[in-house]
Amino acid sequence: MLPTKYMWAINVFTLELRKYFTYRVDFWVNFLGRLFSVTVVSYFLWKSIFQYRAVTQIGGYSFSAMILYYLFSPITEKVIIGNEKDNGISFEIYDGSLSCYLMYPISFFLYKYVIKLAQSSFMVVQYFIALGGYLLFFQIPQDVSLSLLGLIQSIVLALIASFVYFTLLSLIELSAFWADNIWSLCVMLRFSTSMLGGILIPLTLFPNRIQNIIFYTPFPYFGFIPIQLAMGKLSHALLLEGIVCLFIWELVFLFLFYLVWLKGLKKYTGVGI
């Protein structure tokens, strides 16, 4: 049970979930449309490459494992990154509406995070619907070992990664204290994450020296590692290592966030645009 002073979090969480379920047509069309386009395009692209190369594996993936990777990729991306390009923090700053939150007896950062958590939880539902649909019609590839434990571990890691991504994005959004319009920075983070996080293409296909550099950053946790874990291509012992790494990155981003937040608040006038 949450202590009474955090009961607001449950209210915000349920309110946000209700908001998501309000636009049901949007929900199904966006979910199925995006899933269909990503998996179909990837299927045909990789089919042509596998046919041309006449090999059974590329980058450690058989053709069917590659397709499963591209099923996991958009749904894991939704859990970690979500639909929105930003957390809305930058808008509150240059709109001046941040002033209201500063007067509330709750942490602004926590409030925004609860909203993000509600979005991620909603996306977990989509994750299992998509996976259920796959298992209904297709066989599990031989080089993949799907297990309930692996899927749960993957979701746990994805939810922790979504918190780290949220903090990193919020840190970037704080530049709105100084700059006029910063959504382009958020979109840049999204583009970088899709490439360096292995959402666009598995990281094992990158040249080795680039892979070595990428694995020193938090990006693989924003897609590639949770997907690998779900597909049984990583040992479960690595989950703990992943959590520790994410925890360290979270501490770094959180420290920077509060540093910039305190500096930004001194500059904040609340006038708005």
Place this chain on the structure above:
Amino acid sequence: MLRYLRLFLYFVRFSISRALEFRFDFTFRIVMDCVYYFVNIYFYKILFIHSLQIAGWSEPQMMIFISGYLLIDALNMTLFSNNTWAIPILVNRGDLDYYMLRPVSTFFFISLRDFAANSFINLLITIGIMTWSFAHYPVSLPAINIVLYLVFIINGLFLYHAMNMLFIIPVFWTHSVFGFREVFWGFVRVLERPDQIYDGWIRKLFTFILPFCLMASFPAKLLFESLNSLVIIHIIFVTSMFWGLVMLLWHLALRHYSSASS
């Protein structure tokens, strides 16, 4: 016609002066699109590490194809993107009234009102990428093929805008925040892959019903292969059909629109 051209030039002038007021945003939008170009080019570079050909195209051919869809993206970002982004907001807030009252085509006004000055810089960058990819192409290409390629890339831009509008217009009925924009962006990935990879009914889907393959891939095919009049007729026919459909739906949507909170 001249009146519309003059109006468009006013839009450009106002948009440039507004964009220059927000210098940070102006600069970072340019960088943002450069990141997008890098991600796209590097994606194919990685694929070419693992395969010498993709859908029958070599790396230099693929570079020309990539530069084609990057050019469409830059043109769309410059001319239409800011405007299409705002349509659901205008509809749901009832702000569309102000546009309907003006003595010009609402569709024209709403599509071209905001000219993205920063993206114009990106447009120059994509032209640079295209010039570079043509310069590094190992065989000289016939001038007529190059001219047709450029004409059909511009056609691809208009088809792109028509498709984008088809995914946004449902907002008049669904009242959702962004229409089916997410789905449209998902399908943009189809445009970023060569059409030869698709077969069966999916190929029919992406060349007739959701004709994303006609925007950049078909023009590239016209460039590399001998001129095929059937392909040209196909592109022109489908583009005309889609513009007809968009206009029909737009007028239906305006008739259905009932101002604020509609």
